[in-house]
Amino acid sequence: MDPEAHKEFRKYTSDAISTLSWDAETGTHIPFRASVSHKHHTWAKTYFSNPELLLRPQSGKEIRLIVNLARQCGKTIVVVGSGHSPNNLTCTSSWMVNLDGFSSVVSENDQELQLEVEAGIRLYQLAGELEKRGWSMPNLGSITAQSIAGAIATNTHGSSLRHGTLSQAVAGLTIMLSSGESLRCSATENGDLYHAALVSLGGLGIITHIVFQAVPAFNLAWKQEVVKTPQILDTWKTDLWTKSEFIRVWWFPYSGRSVVWSADKTEEPLRERPHSWYGGGLGRFSYELALYFSTWLPWLTPTVERYVFSMQYRWEEGPTGSAVQKGHDALTMDCLFSQFVNEWAIPLEKGPEAIQRLQIWLDGDKDNKSGIPFSPKGIYVHAPIEVRVADTTVETERPWLDQSCQTGPTLYLNATLYRPFLKNPPEWERYYKAFEWLMKDLGGRPHWAKNFISTSKEEFWGMYPKMKDWVELRNAVDPHGVFANDWLKKNILKGEKGTEITQIKEQIKKT
Numbered sequence: 057m058d059p060e061a062h063k064e065f066r067k068y069t070s071d072a073i074s075t076l077s078w079d080a081e082t083g084t085h086i087p088f089r090a091s092v093s094h095k096h097h098t099w100a101k102t103y104f105s106n107p108e109l110l111l112r113p114q115s116g117k118e119i120r121l122i123v124n125l126a127r128q129c130g131k132t133i134v135v136v137g138s139g140h141s142p143n144n145l146t147c148t149s150s151w152m153v154n155l156d157g158f159s160s161v162v163s164e165n166d167q168e169l170q171l172e173v174e175a176g177i178r179l180y181q182l183a184g185e186l187e188k189r190g191w192s193m194p195n196l197g198s199i200t201a202q203s204i205a206g207a208i209a210t211n212t213h214g215s216s217l218r219h220g221t222l223s224q225a226v227a228g229l230t231i232m233l234s235s236g237e238s239l240r241c242s243a244t245e246n247g248d249l250y251h252a253a254l255v256s257l258g259g260l261g262i263i264t265h266i267v268f269q270a271v272p273a274f275n276l277a278w279k280q281e282v283v284k285t286p287q288i289l290d291t292w293k294t295d296l297w298t299k300s301e302f303i304r305v306w307w308f309p310y311s312g313r314s315v316v317w318s319a320d321k322t323e324e325p326l327r328e329r330p331h332s333w334y335g336g337g338l339g340r341f342s343y344e345l346a347l348y349f350s351t352w353l354p355w356l357t358p359t360v361e362r363y364v365f366s367m368q369y370r371w372e373e374g375p376t377g378s379a380v381q382k383g384h385d386a387l388t389m390d391c392l393f394s395q396f397v398n399e400w401a402i403p404l405e406k407g408p409e410a411i412q413r414l415q416i417w418l419d420g421d422k423d424n425k426s427g428i429p430f431s432p433k434g435i436y437v438h439a440p441i442e443v444r445v446a447d448t449t450v451e452t453e454r455p456w457l458d459q460s461c462q463t464g465p466t467l468y469l470n471a472t473l474y475r476p477f478l479k480n481p482p483e484w485e486r487y488y489k490a491f492e493w494l495m496k497d498l499g500g501r502p503h504w505a506k507n508f509i510s511t512s513k514e515e516f517w518g519m520y521p522k523m524k525d526w527v528e529l530r531n532a533v534d535p536h537g538v539f540a541n542d543w544l545k546k547n548i549l550k551g552e553k554g555t556e557i558t559q560i561k562e563q564i565k566k567t
């Protein structure tokens with residue numbers, strides 16, 4: 057941007073901030089945290105964007121001020137939680153809002169074990185607030201860095217056939233629409249908006265409050281064991297997914313082995329997880345370095361993965377670690393460093409076929425027994441492929457954009473590819489194209505937050521029976537398109553047009 061244009065731009069946006077912070081009711085300026093032309097990137101540094109303004113409101117009044125001004129000035133708003141979505145869902149050149157400063161507990165209901173919180177609260181903060189009260193989150197994914205609103209907006213899940221996705225623990229929410237109006241929603245109040253907003257993709261408004269349904273605090277006794285992968289397939293329909301409350305499987309396609317992690321609630325005393333040099337900084341750095349070299353010598357990848365597997369776990373079958381930890385500590389893990397993650401939800405019963413066909417493909421796919429119409433030649437992948445489940449057989453209405461299987465329990469296959477020192481792995485797009493072809497062949501739908509690369513707007517409309525309802529409701533509650541952000545326009549919204557941007561001062565005087 058040339059110096060004159062940049063000077064003009066800074067004046068325009070400093071006007072915006074001074075206008076933004078003016079509170080007509082009190083005739084004073086609200087102290088406002090805003091930064092001009094912010095540099096945003098996702099956690100994994102997979103995507104970058106340059107929002108014109110990053111605004112960090114600390115109160116509901118400030119949030120309403122921002123929404124009203126954005127509407128009046130034809131700006132779009134993208135709310136960013138902790139920016140952990142690996143795709144470009146939170147990228148924008150317009151206004152970005154972050155609620156890290158809007159993260160307090162509002163009220164609690166001891167009888168119902170419910171906590172109402174401001175929506176910027178991070179999961180680890182929420183876990184701490186619940187623990188103070190002797191409560192816990194019923195289920196969790198791999199980390200707790202996300203904001204609660206951000207985690208549910210893309211339908212974050214854990215791995216248990218006795219729990220659904222995290223959205224299932226949301227008993228109610230309050231959403232501020234582009235009109236500036238706030239609506240409380242639940243299964244019995246504004247039910248349609250509630251089911252649309254439970255997986256909102258940031259497209260309906262700013263979720264300002266969430267009523268979280270907790271459970272009594274619990275500790276988990278967990279163990280992990282190395283098994284030959286065929287054993288996973290043999291026990292798929294018997295007790296693999298039912299023998300414990302929480303179960304996740306890490307599949308190592310070059311080792312012929314998988315690790316089964318299982319956990320159940322316990323009264324036993326806490327017992328720390330085993331430490332090894334491999335699990336610390338040195339092990340993590342040595343893995344990243346080895347993967348970096350394998351980006352130059354891809355054929356080395358299987359050897360690296362087998363070495364890392366034997367260091368991290370063990371080669372022969374059998375137990376490889378156990379502990380007793382608080383629920384939210386046991387369920388989370390170190391997800392290492394920058395990565396692409398391409399995760400799809402398919403019907404649980406299709407799991408063995410998915411794993412067998414992908415393994416055949418990765419082994420070279422002689423005679424094209426996998427049925428995947430792309431060559432695996434020269435493609436080497438990283439491990440593990442995460443194999444996780446959710447109980448999506450609940451009778452109550454599901455979130456409209458819930459990517460889980462609608463007719464029974466769901467399997468999630470997560471094809472993680474690491475980016476050692478931010479370097480993309482070779483042939484990653486060819487791998488993902490083949491993986492996604494297989495997932496679609498098995499009736500799958502991609503995780504909204506992750507790095508899917510070959511699903512069109514038309515395909516999404518075919519995948520989701522409630523998509524038309526969701527878009528119609530979205531357009532009805534946001535006629536000005538304040539929350540019709542770039543990602544939604546590219547992936548979901550048909551024929552959406554943004555509004556013209558006019559001068560902020562003149563705009564405010566008129567209203």
Ligand SMILES: Cc1cc2nc3c(=O)[nH]c(=O)nc-3n(C[C@H](O)[C@H](O)[C@H](O)COP(=O)(O)OP(=O)(O)OC[C@H]3O[C@@H](n4cnc5c(N)ncnc54)[C@H](O)[C@@H]3O)c2cc1C
Pocket residue numbers: 099100134135136137138139140141142145146155175176196197198199201202203204205206207208209210211212213214256257258259261262263264391503505
């Ligand atoms: C290391 C790592 C581990 C992960 N583990 C798992 C896992 O185990 N299981 C799983 O399913 N996913 C997992 N994820 C994905 C992650 O849970 C989701 O991407 C989640 O959406 C990120 O939450 P966030 O707060 O960072 O939201 P962001 O990525 O910042 O935003 C996500 C969406 O939420 C919207 N949003 C945020 N706040 C609000 C608000 N207040 N009102 C309205 N919209 C809002 C944003 O606009 C955006 O559309 C993982 C990601 C990483 C990087």
Ligand SMILES: O=C1O[C@H](CO)C(O)=C1O
Pocket residue numbers: 142197198391392395397399442470472
């Ligand atoms: O998106 C995700 O990243 C981690 C894997 O590293 C995980 O479990 C996800 O889900």
